[in-house]
Amino acid sequence: MNAPRLTLGPLLFHWSASRRRDFYFRIADEAPVDTVYVGEVVCSKREPMVEAVQDEVIARLRAAGKEVVLSTLALVTTPREVERIRERVDGELLLEANDVACIQLLGGRPHVVGPYVNVFNEGAREVVVGQGAVRIVLPIEMNITSLRVVAGTAGSTQIEYQVFGRQPLSVAMRCYHARANNLTKDHCQIICGVDPEGLVAETIDGLELLTVNGTQTLTRGNGVLLGELGLLREAGVTHFRLSPQELDMVAVAALYREVLDGRREVGEAVGALRAVAGEAPWINGFLHGRPGRQWVEPRA
Amino acid sequence: MTIRYMELVCPAGTPAALRTAVDGGADTVYCGFRDCTNARNYPGLNFDFDELCEGVAYAHARDCKVLVAINTFPRAGDEGPWHRAVDQAAAAGADAVILADLGVLAYATRAQPQLRRHLSVQASAANAPSIKFYQQQFGVRRVVLPRVLAVDEVAELIADTGIETEVFAFGSVGPMSEGRCFLSSYLTGLSPTSEGACAPASHVAYSEVGGRVLSRLGDVTLNSFARGEAAAYPTPCKGRYVTHGRSSYLFEEPIGLNAISILAELKGAGVTALKIEGRQRSRAYVAEVVATFRRALDALDRGDVVTPVGTLHGSTEGGRETRGAYEKGWR
Amino acid sequence: MHAQSPQPLALLRGAATVLPRPVLAALAAAIVRGLKKSHPKLLRNLAGLEPAVVHVVAFDLPYRFAITLGREPIALTVLARDATGADAEVAASVATLVDLLEGRIDSDTLFFRRDLRISGNTAVVVGLRNVLDREELSLAGELAALCGPLARPAQRLARRLEQLADGAGARLAAMHRTLHPPGADSQDLSAELERCHEEIAALTARLGALESRLKRRADKVA
Secondary structure (H helix, E strand, O other): OOOOEEEEOOOOOOOOHHHHHHHHHHHHHHOOOOEEEEOOOOOHHHHHHHHOOHHHHHHHHHHOOOEEEEEOOOOOOOHHHHHHHHHHOOOOOEEEEOOHHHHHHHOOOOEEEOOOOOOOOHHHHHHHHHOOEEEEEOOOOOOHHHHHHHHHOOOOOEEEEEEEEEEEEEEEOOOHHHHHOOOOHHHOOOHHHHOOOOEEEEEOOOOEEEEEEOOEEEEEEEEEOHHHHHHHHHHOOOEEEEOOOOOOHHHHHHHHHHHHOOOOOHHHHHHHHHHHOOOOOEEOOHHHOOOOOOOOOOOO | OOOOOOEEEEEOOOHHHHHHHHHHOOOEEEEOEOOOOOOOOOOOOOEOHHHHHHHHHHHHHOOOEEEEEEOOOOOOOOOHHHHHHHHHHHHOOOOEEEEOOHHHHHHHHHHOOOOEEEEOHHHOOOOHHHHHHHHHHHOOOEEEOOOOOOHHHHHHHHHHHOOEEEEEEEEEOOOEOOOOOOHHHHHHOOOHHHHOOOOOHHHEEEEEEOOEEEEEEOOEEEEEEOOOOOOOOOOHHHOOEEEOOEEEOOOOOOOEEEOHHHHHHHHHHOOOEEEEOOOOOOHHHHHHHHHHHHHHHHHHHHOOOOOOOOOOHHHOHHHOEEOHHHOHHHO | OHHHOHHHHHHHHHHHHHOOHHHHHHHHHHHHHHHHHHOHHHHHHHHOOOOEEEEEEEOOOOEEEEEEEOOOOOEEEEEEOOOOOOOEEEEEOHHHHHHHHOOOOOHHHHHHHOOOEEEEOHHHHHHHHHHHHOOOOOHHHHHHHOOOOOHHHHHHHHHHHHHHOOOOHHHHHHHHHHHOOHHHHOOOHHHHHHHHHHHHHHHHHHHHHHHHHHHHHHHHHO
């Protein structure tokens, strides 16, 4: 079994250019991750702000020895969005395809298939591998039973799964962040930028349930699969994704790294993670075949 | 591309609904098998193999086509039911299968190459390169377009790809990109993508509290209705949520899609077929909606004024209707 | 819409208000037996559902009905208005329930309008609705068919209704017709006429559909 790889998924929230730059510079300098995904996944209206610092971020990350993957939009509808992806397929960076459009535009070039493309089974995996996928980030809804099948028989194809951070539940044409602020998507004023961790939506009886992030909906809770890293490795997962949150991601990465490398006991790491992981409740239901919002105490 | 007439594609949740749709003037009906291979896997609904054979015979005798939706995503290690469904649809003489999963598409292309393949809305193909991918890899002949596009975007896609398109004319307004929404499994643990039911009835509960009806999915309260207030389906995207201390229909109101007032525009855009949603609805709904759209389409063919809006008001979700994403302001 | 079903509607409401519970219970059991002959697939499908007891509550009746699903034989029993113990409950007016049973109205539409109330295990109700919707049922037809095995209670019901429902002459006559053996119907001029009307309407609709289909085909060829 090759050494497990730790990755930092694309930043899903809309942070200001300076904050974004500072975040990635620190990751480059301090975080023990092997791979960093950059680029906008949620909304093409954010792209100009994202790209303002992208080149320096990429240069800094590569100088630090990180593999850099450029993530692309999860929902592509306009010709302009298509063109933006087309411009990138011939670049130096590996692309993460989050819509079948990107796979088509890549025309067989090696790439990563992101979690927004439905690869739920062996048959779908074979199709994307045939198109040049070298790594597949499995959808977060996938449970351990299915994951074992898809990852366990993947051969040389790398398998990635998100093990930390709010979990993506849906993407839409409509911008709920705008709606929640009495705006429309076409005149949104990029209002999603005011909530660096998204906007929490509660049920009418006061249960914090969802996180609105522009056109994307995420879980309210933080997906924490620290206790399941061994299980996932055995199942055939090669790459372990941390999704950036507004907390000390360097510390989070260090904890996951230590557990993956067998340098720290899970129980102890869990305690340490509690101290840095903020107030959001922890969830891991999807992997255990339970409602995604639930927390199942992982077996030691 | 000039389309001379638009095909009316109607839902058939049961054999009785299929006959109702055929008799009511459907050009095409679509249905699914009684299992998790289709996205309307509700108790008591759908067709077994013999019923499908009878349905195909009934429809074909009346010059009507039958499509079979096999539009969920197989569970890993258990692709058999999906492959069998493709084979059975072919054996029953279905005119096409409506598929979403890359693996099932590959299987159908390989195992039943003569069987026409349509791309389900569950595949969420909302742009030209995606559509071309499915055309080139799997010979897909028709794509059911996601409910996220405006009419001019639909026209552009058709011009770019030359593919047959089927668009939703009546039914739900799906605010999320379909086939990749995990909200329902987030609450219930059952996946619409692989089990075929969003907000499965087994996890829905209604209760009366202080004169209001509370709807719950899993252990989560979705909504509370006053007496006489219109209700929507108990799906997470139609729930009421509180943001900034204010409760609202954050994702979508209790409202249904009705495109009857823009049939001419859709025809002008080059749309091949109009889809009526509702395999989960009773045949009384099928009869009413099919008849109304049949009249409207016939009037359109004759160049007459199309039936005024509002005739189907009672049948729409929440009893209200919208043209959804077809109009730009919806976003 | 309701105007289309005066007979079974009045019958049901009449029967349930007028008849003693044991007679009504016998009638309910007989309906199930009748359905076994007329709609064997329906009974099989009901037996194939998840085992459950569904209570059907009509707002305007003094009783409630209990349907036992997911076993053989399916049971339809009559309970006191305030009985409990159901896995799920469906409540609406008699008119609505009959329209639902006979497939004249869409339950989701009723639900959106809040004319139909559902509580308890929703999956059971959805299953029952879907299985019923697979069949073309006529309550009047089922009652008429009963007149063989249950001639006496049915006639008694008709007599009691006649005595009680004064002023509703036309409707009662219609009910009476329904309750008499099917053979008697053919001699009834108004029934015959009604059938002719229906047949003509159905033929006209099919002719219209054929015409438009032919026209579209011609367009396609052109």
